[in-house]
Amino acid sequence: MATRYRWRHGDIVARAEELAAEIHATGGEERRVVALECGRGLPSVVALTAALLAGQLPLLGSGADPAGRRERLREVAGAALVVSTSPDGEPLVAPCDAAAAAVAPWPQAVYLAVTSGTIGEPKVAPVSRGVFDSYVRDIQDAYALTAEDRVLQFAPPGFDVFVEEVIPTFRAGATLVVPPWEHAPTGEQFLGFLDAEAVTVVNLPGSYWMGLAEYLRSSGRGLPASVRLVVVGSEPWARTLAEWARGRFPEVKMLNAYGTSEVAPTCFIFDCEDLPKACASVGIIPIGGPLPFVRHEVVPQPDSPHGRLHLAGQPHFGSAQSAIDSGDLASHGADGFVYVHGRADLTRLKRGGVTVNAESLAGAARECYGVLGALARLDRKSGALVLTVQSTGTPDTVARLVSDHLRTVLPPAWLPDRIQVASGLAQVAGTKLSTVSVEVELESLVRAAWSRRTASHAVDPQADFFDTGGDSIGAVRLCAQLSDALAERVPVQLIFANSRFADFVEAVGALLRSRSDRPEGRA
Structure with missing residues (x-):
C-alpha cells in the first residue's frame, strides 16, 4: 500500500484520540505539562494534537535531542508526562519524576515553547490562549489559507514554526502534507515531493531557502506549478535574492516572516511584492509591518543608529501581554517598513x-x-x-x-x-585566551578586500558596494576575508546596513572598539 503523506484534521484526531485518552489516564484530572519528544513528522503532529485533546499543556521538544538536554527541559518546565516514539514508531506515554508532576502553573497557556536553549540555560515561553487565537486568525488571513490548500510540514518539532504549520492549517480546513524526511532533503528530493503531493504552501528557514534558490539557479529548475506561497523566516535574506525570486517566480507570493518564541512564531510579515517601495540602499529586505495582534517598539540605544526591538502580543479582545526584548537591533525605515539589523549581542551566531x-x-x-x-x-x-x-x-x-x-x-x-x-590562541574580545597583539591599518585593509569583490580598484569613500559590482555572495566573502585578517567576526549584516565604503569602515571600526572595550565575563 502506498505511503500516506496528506492529512486532514479529522484524520489526525482519529489517530490521536487513543493517545489522548492514555495521556489523560496517566496524568489525572489536573492540567499538567506534557513533554513532546517524538520523532520528526507524523508522530509529533499526532502527539501535539493528542496533548491538546487531553486538555494538557504541551512542551515543544524533539526526540533527536540528547537525553541530558531532554531531561533538563522537563525539569525547567516541570513536566509531569513525556510522550516519545518507540522503535516501531508507536507513541509511548510515561510519567516523569514525581517531584516534577505539579499542576501546570500557566492556566492561560496553549503550549510551551523553549527559548535560549541554543545559547545557554533554556527558558520556558508560555504562549497565552488570547494571543495564540489572535495569531492563528492573523496567519490564516496573511497566508490566505483555504480548505483547498496543501501545506507542507517542514519544521522540526522542537521549533515553534512547527505549531504554525499545523494549527492554522487545520483551523482553515486545509490539508497538512507530512513528508518522511528525518533530515533536510536535497533540492531534487524537495521539489520532487512538492510536485508529487501538489503542495501549495511552504514555510522555510532562510538558510534552507538560500540553498534551494542556489539549486534552482544552477539547475534551471522551477518551483512546482502547485506552489502559490513561499514563506521564509528564521534568518534574514538578501534583497538581491528576493529580487531574483520575485522575477523568476512572479506567480508565487513570497513573504519574509519574523517572530520570537515568547510572543509567536510570526509577528511581522513583508510581502516581496512591495520590494520596489523598500529602501534600495539597504541590502537586506525588511521584516515589513506587524500582524494585527502585535504591538512593538524600537527602543533607542546610546551611540547606535538602531534600537532594540520590543514586542508584545495583543489579543483582539483583551489586554496585551508585557513587552519582551527580542534581542534584535531594528529600525523604522523612511519607507515605513521595519528592518532588523542582527543580534544586539554579536556573540550570537545564526547557523541553520x-x-x-x-x-x-x-x-x-x-x-x-x-x-x-x-x-x-x-x-x-x-x-x-x-x-x-x-x-x-x-x-x-x-x-x-x-x-x-x-x-x-x-x-x-x-x-x-x-x-x-x-597550545596558544589569539584573543577575540569576550574570550579568556592568550593575547596576541595584531595592529592593522583598518582602512587600507578594508580597501584591499573591497577592491577584490567589486569592479572598482580606486575606491571612493562614497562608493556603494552593491552599485560598483558587489553582490550578496561577494559581501559574504568580503566579511569572511576581514574576519580572518582581524581575528574578529565581521557579520555580513554590517555591509548590508552600511554599504558605502566610508560607512562600512566606520562600522567595522566601531565593532572592533566595542569588542575591545567589553569587560571580561559571560555575555
Whole structure:
C-alpha cells in the first residue's frame, strides 16, 4: 500500500484520540505539562494534537535531542508526562519524576515553547490562549489559507514554526502534507515531493531557502506549478535574492516572516511584492509591518543608529501581554517598513535557523578537564561552526574528550563541525585566551578586500558596494576575508546596513572598539 503523506484534521484526531485518552489516564484530572519528544513528522503532529485533546499543556521538544538536554527541559518546565516514539514508531506515554508532576502553573497557556536553549540555560515561553487565537486568525488571513490548500510540514518539532504549520492549517480546513524526511532533503528530493503531493504552501528557514534558490539557479529548475506561497523566516535574506525570486517566480507570493518564541512564531510579515517601495540602499529586505495582534517598539540605544526591538502580543479582545526584548537591533525605515539589523549581542551566531552563543558554547568546552581556553566562531568561507580549544594535552585526545562531553550537553543542531586544539590562541574580545597583539591599518585593509569583490580598484569613500559590482555572495566573502585578517567576526549584516565604503569602515571600526572595550565575563 502506498505511503500516506496528506492529512486532514479529522484524520489526525482519529489517530490521536487513543493517545489522548492514555495521556489523560496517566496524568489525572489536573492540567499538567506534557513533554513532546517524538520523532520528526507524523508522530509529533499526532502527539501535539493528542496533548491538546487531553486538555494538557504541551512542551515543544524533539526526540533527536540528547537525553541530558531532554531531561533538563522537563525539569525547567516541570513536566509531569513525556510522550516519545518507540522503535516501531508507536507513541509511548510515561510519567516523569514525581517531584516534577505539579499542576501546570500557566492556566492561560496553549503550549510551551523553549527559548535560549541554543545559547545557554533554556527558558520556558508560555504562549497565552488570547494571543495564540489572535495569531492563528492573523496567519490564516496573511497566508490566505483555504480548505483547498496543501501545506507542507517542514519544521522540526522542537521549533515553534512547527505549531504554525499545523494549527492554522487545520483551523482553515486545509490539508497538512507530512513528508518522511528525518533530515533536510536535497533540492531534487524537495521539489520532487512538492510536485508529487501538489503542495501549495511552504514555510522555510532562510538558510534552507538560500540553498534551494542556489539549486534552482544552477539547475534551471522551477518551483512546482502547485506552489502559490513561499514563506521564509528564521534568518534574514538578501534583497538581491528576493529580487531574483520575485522575477523568476512572479506567480508565487513570497513573504519574509519574523517572530520570537515568547510572543509567536510570526509577528511581522513583508510581502516581496512591495520590494520596489523598500529602501534600495539597504541590502537586506525588511521584516515589513506587524500582524494585527502585535504591538512593538524600537527602543533607542546610546551611540547606535538602531534600537532594540520590543514586542508584545495583543489579543483582539483583551489586554496585551508585557513587552519582551527580542534581542534584535531594528529600525523604522523612511519607507515605513521595519528592518532588523542582527543580534544586539554579536556573540550570537545564526547557523541553520539556530542561534548559538559563541561564548556559551566555548564555556561548555571549558568544562572539560585540561581545557585552558576555548573560542567558537563561524568559518565564513565554509559556514562551518569551528570550536578551537587551548590545552597542553595531546590534540587528538583533547578533541575526542571535548566532543564526547559536548554530545552529552548540547543538541545535535549546534554541535561544532570541527574542533581544533592549539597550545596558544589569539584573543577575540569576550574570550579568556592568550593575547596576541595584531595592529592593522583598518582602512587600507578594508580597501584591499573591497577592491577584490567589486569592479572598482580606486575606491571612493562614497562608493556603494552593491552599485560598483558587489553582490550578496561577494559581501559574504568580503566579511569572511576581514574576519580572518582581524581575528574578529565581521557579520555580513554590517555591509548590508552600511554599504558605502566610508560607512562600512566606520562600522567595522566601531565593532572592533566595542569588542575591545567589553569587560571580561559571560555575555
